[in-house]
Amino acid sequence: MPQDRISALGLDIGRKRMGVAGCDGTGLIATGITTIKRTSFQKDIAQLQTIVQEREVELLVVGLPYSMNGSIGFQAKEIQKYAQRLSQALELPIEYVDERLTSVQAEEMLKAANISPSQNKGLIDRKAAALILQQWLDERR
Template sequence: MNREAIAAFVEASRGAPRLMGVDLGTKTIGLALSDVGRQIASSLETIRRVKFTPDAGRLAELCGRHQVGGLVIGLPLNMDGSEGPRVQSTRSFVRNLKPILPLPVFFHDERLSSAAVNRMLIDADTSRARRGEVVDKLAAAYILQGFLDVMRGLLEAETEEPATW
């Protein structure tokens, strides 16, 4: 992971205390929110995708309400690390979102995030219907928590002190 890119994202997102994790699917958008200390990610909600404008409007509304300073977007890379059509779709969504929601964006590898969350829900004996309701927002929390952990680890390694935001 690129330390300079993470440090630049952290600096650019300092204007507000929280980060939002986004799991962008074709039918839904899973959302998660960090705490103000940027230590813990919690699932927030799942947006049922309709069209770009209302989807982006809802995202912007939630970012304003929760004082979000930056977005951590799950990047759906192929298992070999290459970029396929889903990555292109994600990057296109973010390009179109920029004029509506001018927040810094960090793309974080989301490979296997939904699979990990589904496995956790199955282990918790969650019904198939309930899994369908919560998997996207939990995947967003999984993506955001992964980023928060990497961010904290990299920045603490540079300063040899606990990270503060």
């Protein structure tokens, strides 16, 4: 039996940028929405709050960069801390998915479309966020 539909945001959180993805009304397909250039926590929240309100978001899905051996390293812990702050500020629950290699996968997709990854970092972040959210949506089915 399929899960109830839910409006979720997928987040690919990096030091400089944050890729944001949303799902369609069916809850089946994730697409990139935007890339937020990270400058301050308050500005990040302001931009996310607008998206959350427009899309009536109920949940944040954050990619966690596990180490290749499956452990949670320094970078993953930093992302968890930041994601918890986002969750509290936006008053939304949070779920994590293993995002190992999503950015590499996103880069490969751009190369296949003859788009330069080095010239389109924001697009990579959006695509990675969409891959993170799509993985979560697929796991719910």
